Amino acid sequence: MAVYVQGSVPKDSNGFGVDFAFAKYQGPDIPFHFNPRFSWWNKVVLNSFESGRWRKEEKRKMPFRKGEHFKVIFMVTEAGYQILVNRKKFYVFRHRIPPQSVRFIKVFGNLELQSLNVTAEPMIGNLIMTSPEIYHLALPYDQTVLGGLHPGMTIYMNGTVPEESDSFSVDFACCQHRRADIPLHFNPRLFQETLVLNTYQSHRWGKEEKLQNPFQKGEHFEIIFIVNEAEYQILVNGNPFCNYSHRFPPQGVQLIRVDGDVDLQSLNVTGGPKMGNTIMTSPAIYHxxxxxxxxxxxxxxxxxxxxxxxxxxxxxxxxxxxxxxxxxxxxxxxxxxxxxxxxxxxxxxxxxxxxxxxxxxxxxxxxxxxxxxxxxxxxxxxxxxxxxxxxxxxxxxxxxxxxxxxxxxxxxxxxxxxxx
CATH class of the missing domain: 2.60.120.200 (Jelly Rolls)
Known part of the structure; x- marks a missing residue:
């Protein structure tokens, strides 16, 4: 299903919002809160209200302009609410509460609302599907690794580095707890033009390994981590980048966490025996x-x-x-x-x-x-x-x-x- 909202932002607007709510009155859960704020942050805040409390906010760059018309499309997918603003992909807000519980769409704040329509099926066609879907997974994003990592397994991720990015990280962690051991910490630092690799064990960081940063602001990237017997083999954009020797057995990795200034589009873990020159695994073949x-x-x-x-x-x-x-x-x-x-x-x-x-x-x-x-x-x-x-x-x-x-x-x- 899809929700279409059209209107204009007054020149004196300080913000507006769209709530996907359980009920019409105040108090019940709000599975999805979409709130452009012009004052203070000049950002769009996305959140959920559950059991009387707001959950963690997700903030995105402001796509709206005061004094201008806008069209917003909220498409309900299995993963979350896919949002398009003026025909451009904006964000995917992952479901925290099942969308089947939404009974009301509430629009509020400083805007001139012209129309709001709910359709049984998304209107795809040329209007909104002229380019591929780009899913921006909410950060920090955690991917569970059942049974730990083993030689022959591969982690594939892709996304885009925002223009304003300072750094982001990929952590191979032993559990979800923030103080858990991290056998591999992969940390591109764009503000320093370096990439840091390290291991966090027994509440202490080990010795950093520093390399030239291969990522560019505003550009798409692909990263492949291949688990070998002695090391992680890392490829960036199809090219061998570096190897990182195991300081901690990869079998202990139970979680992969991505965080920081990055638009993450996908993260997949595949497993199987090594084939050929080690960049192929079954059932996936890379590049x-x-x-x-x-x-x-x-x-x-x-x-x-x-x-x-x-x-x-x-x-x-x-x-x-x-x-x-x-x-x-x-x-x-x-x-x-x-x-x-x-x-x-x-x-x-x-x-x-x-x-x-x-x-x-x-x-x-x-x-x-x-x-x-x-x-x-x-x-x-x-x-x-x-x-x-x-x-x-x-x-x-x-x-x-x-x-x-x-x-x-x-x-x-x-x-x-x-x-x-």
């Missing part, structure tokens, strides 16, 4: 070359999902994804950026191409942007999700899907990882 040809482990089957992450170069024209069964192509996807944007789907069976499918609700693929494409297979069709939004379905034209054993990707694309 594979293009063209890529890979065997689908065990062949394709019902209820199987394959995820592809990557970016499209600024001068890109097209790239394609093929699901192969020998010489047959049960599914061919041709993603075209130039001379016009289109996503063409087809099958090449018995030596001939079938009828093309082109209709789309939206098309997030365009040069210069990152993407996440998830392909889910069931007994009847392929279901595609672009940046976690339903993209299109493709009915099977080749019935024995278990014979589909190869994935091919070629063209103008840079691959971050493929997860089988």
């Amino acid at each position: 594979p070359p293009v063209p890529y040809t890979g065997d689908i482990p065990g062949g394709l089957g019902a209820e199987r999902t394959i995820t592809v992450r990557g970016s499209i170069p600024k001068n890109a024209k097209r790239f394609e994804i093929n699901f192969m069964a020998g010489q047959e192509i049960p599914l061919h996807i041709n993603l075209r950026m130039k001379p016009w944007r289109a996503v063409v789907r087809n099958s090449f069976l018995n030596g001939i191409w079938g009828n093309e499918e082109r209709n789309l609700t939206f098309n997030p693929f365009q040069p210069g942007l990152y993407f996440k494409l998830s392909i889910h297979c069931d007994n009847h069709e392929f279901k595609f999700y672009a940046n976690d939004q339903p993209f299109f379905n493709y009915t099977h034209r080749y019935v024995p899907i278990k014979h589909i054993r190869t994935l091919e990707i070629d063209g103008d694309v840079t691959l971050s990882y493929i997860k089988y």
Whole structure:
């Protein structure tokens, strides 16, 4: 579902708010409080009110201007409220209270409200889906690691460094407590142009290891931490960056925490034996070359999902994804950026191409942007999700899907990882 709010901010406004509330009167819980404040901070404050108390505030840079019109869209997703301001991605406020409990939308403060609409389904189309979804996970963000880290496991994270960033950190910690041991502390310090690595053990920091900072303000990044027997192997933006020898067994790591001045978009932990040159793990393959040809482990089957992450170069024209069964192509996807944007789907069976499918609700693929494409297979069709939004379905034209054993990707694309 989605909530659309339109209005204007008076020139003398000191702020306004939108509350997603349990009830109309004061006192009950407010799962989501959205509050642009022009006075004092000139920031947007996001929070929840639960059991008579406000929880921890999340603050973001102010996107509104006094004296100007605005449109805000709140899209309810599984993860949280995805917020767009004037057609631009703003933030995702993760659910602290289930959204099913919201009964009222309350607007208050110094604004001129023109409309408020609640729709049963988000209006995607060209209005708000002209670029990929960018999820900004609320910080500090904690990712639980069940059973600890072991050699062959990999941690993948990506995001953007804000222009005003001073530093951020990634801590591999032994538990959620703030004084817990930290086997690996990864701390880019942009104000010093250095990156510090260290270990916190028995309430004391060890000796710092300092390196040249590889991150740039205003730019996207990807980090891969590979757990080896003797060390963490760290890659930044696809390039080997450094190794950090274990001072503390990685099996003790139960939590990965990201905090500081960073827009975190994703963090994934994958496990499996080492393959090849150690930057590949099963079931994920990191930074594979293009063209890529890979065997689908065990062949394709019902209820199987394959995820592809990557970016499209600024001068890109097209790239394609093929699901192969020998010489047959049960599914061919041709993603075209130039001379016009289109996503063409087809099958090449018995030596001939079938009828093309082109209709789309939206098309997030365009040069210069990152993407996440998830392909889910069931007994009847392929279901595609672009940046976690339903993209299109493709009915099977080749019935024995278990014979589909190869994935091919070629063209103008840079691959971050493929997860089988």
